Amino acid sequence: MKLDPFYLIVDSAAWIGRLVPLGVKLVQLRIKDMGEDRLRAEIRKAKALCAEHQSQLIVNDHWRLAIEEGCDFVHLGQEDLQTADLLAIRAAGMRLGLSTHDHAELETAITAMPDYIALGPIYPTILKKMKWAPQGLERIREWKCRVAPIPLVAIGGLNPDRLDGAFEAGADSAAVVTDITLNDDPEARTREWIEKTDRWR
């Protein structure tokens, strides 16, 4: 499976409505702390917007709702994996991306045979407190050797200046949150990401 090299992560359908029409082809809806009814509505809106713009939607964490809403791709972390029903996810025909932060998590992820493996944080991130030190580009090289042909997603502290390094080290896709959502001009920054990832597409 080929992933788009630009992997946008946002926390609302409103962000998807704002940025996906610019040409984003791979987007994760990552919503924390929201009641089920509102969450379902967000997933439904996000799914409709992505369908309209031929963009692949990936739902973070909420795999049951994603199945119920007919989505086709979920992302889970290793804590999520402990309670997720992988058989139900696969039976629903869904694809699956998994997070990894260390060697033990990598072994667990490879055993689950996901559709991509994410490695992070590559650089320091301000999105959330992480118990892992930044992994650096050498770790991407090592991960690539272990996971190929499963696609590798790099995440954490990425920005347009850091993209070529991540791809040269072996990442197939670069995921981003704050470099875009906290930018003064998220639309312009999104266009910059699309342009910068073009040669890796």
Ligand SMILES: Cc1ncc(COP(=O)(O)OP(=O)(O)O)c(N)n1
């Ligand atoms: C592409 C991608 N990589 C890693 C994560 C992190 O997932 P997780 O470890 O479950 O943490 P939360 O994002 O759920 O806080 C991700 N969401 N996407």
Ligand SMILES: Cc1ncsc1CCOP(=O)(O)O
């Ligand atoms: C969720 C997550 N997992 C590893 S790093 C990270 C945060 C990425 O956010 P940003 O692109 O803002 O550093």
Ligand SMILES: [Mg+2]
């Ligand atoms: Mg999670």
